[in-house]
Amino acid sequence: MIEVEGVSKAFTVRKRTGRGIRRARTTVQAVREVSFAVEHGEFVGYLGPNGAGKSTTIKMLTGILTPSSGRVRVCGLDPSRQRTALARRIGVVFGQRTTLWWDLPLRDSLTLIRRLYRVEAGAHRARLAELTGLLELEPFLDTPVRQLSLGQRMRGDLAAALLHDPELLVLDEPTIGLDVVSKATVREFLERLNSERGTTILLTTHDLGDIERLCRRVLIIDHGRLAYDGELDRLRETVEPDRVLVVELARPGPPIALPEVEVVAADGPRQWLRLPHAANAAAVVAALAGRYDVRDIALREADIEEVVARLYRGDHAYERPGRPVVP
Ligand SMILES: Nc1ncnc2c1ncn2[C@@H]1O[C@H](COP(=O)(O)OP(=O)(O)OP(=O)(O)O)[C@@H](O)[C@H]1O
Structure with a gap:
């Protein structure tokens, strides 16, 4: 394609x-x-x-x-x-721009687009009815485009881009x-x-x-x-982001000192530890439980925002074999 x-x-x-x-x-x-x-x-x-x-x-x-x-x-x-x-x-939609006529009701814009793409009238009627249902356009089909909310206009733009299937x-x-x-x-x-x-x-x-x-x-x-x-x-896997261990101690104390982890924040008895991707979480949790009076532990994986931010910053290993990466 x-x-x-x-x-x-x-x-x-x-x-x-x-x-x-x-x-x-x-x-x-x-x-x-x-x-x-x-x-x-x-x-x-x-x-x-x-x-x-x-x-x-x-x-x-x-x-x-x-x-x-x-x-x-x-x-x-x-x-x-x-x-x-x-x-x-093909159909193209730019969220920041509209292909619709600003002063015309949405219905008229869609009719003009039919002529532009030379869609046969019967096929257009069927397609418009389908898109009107799926995109819930009915309540504002006769409203001028300039009076539509952003969400309504976007649905109108999607219909315009898809009328010719x-x-x-x-x-x-x-x-x-x-x-x-x-x-x-x-x-x-x-x-x-x-x-x-x-x-x-x-x-x-x-x-x-x-x-x-x-x-x-x-x-x-x-x-x-x-x-x-x-x-x-x-x-x-490609970016190998760090994980975060959230540890709740029985009482506030000095920063937790363990190999492989680093305390990144503390609030009363709660401490946030950065756990490198390569570290063994089970071993770290066992060491924590053995040396500290721990009430609760939660392991937080990096969310997709952090993974992508890390990729954009470039602090990741591209060179590992078998990855679908084109450096
Ligand atoms: N017509 C142009 N003349 C000169 N430079 C341009 C032109 N269009 C884009 N650029 C430059 O090319 C680079 C890529 O721009 P492009 O608009 O493709 O980025 P983008 O990924 O779409 O960004 P954004 O997420 O901000 O929309 C930028 O450095 C931009 O300044």
Whole structure:
């Protein structure tokens, strides 16, 4: 469905030098030698810190930008050369922008989109009815887009992107700014779209809740390079984050002193100990119980936010063999 082979994109920018009008040219390497493939029916998360190259990649996949080098194929087409043909096969939603007409009721916007994509009237009616039900659009179909809440507008944008029944849906921050209820509606819809209709989805987001809920596989880009391509569950193994032992002692005392662990915080009888990934938790707990008057112990695994933050910072071991990592 998506094939990206050794793709790079550089931008030439002119920067003013000193006080004069002279501007020096510099090159920003936004994407460097990126390769990945997405199969039909996959739901893949695309992650990376600000400025990593995510939007640039998406723009190359949708034909808005042409790669400086490398090869891109989406639905078997060359996006920058066959942009119109590709537009009929894919749907794109940018959370920060709308494709809807601001002053028109949502229903009219969706009718105009039908004409744009030349969807046959009967097929459009059926699809609109289906999407109206799934996205709960009925209460605001006749409201001008500018009066819609962010959550309602996003549901409208999703309907607009899916009216022509695309094989691939590319999403850029679809839940940005949404409250928990709207977010849950959008997530549930995307999950059904992928599992029941088989639509392939590439999801770019900073919201790791979206990724955890929806994507088995993630691609992580950092400084323009692909840093990880694999299952979300295996990311933890790759990054090897520290764990935290929360120890409740019988009474407040000096910091716990044991090999392998380090006290990172204390509050009365409670102390937080950093436990390196490689340490044997059972041995540490046994030593604690033997030497201290312990009331309670809890072991906290790093959550996905910490794992990804650690990957972005680069303090992880890429070099271990057998990992799905492209350094
Ligand atoms: N049109 C452009 N001209 C010059 N530089 C650009 C242009 N578009 C992007 N860049 C630069 O390319 C790099 C990657 O930008 P990109 O927008 O792809 O990042 P991103 O991962 O989408 O970031 P964010 O999460 O903040 O949206 C950045 O350094 C950015 O400043």
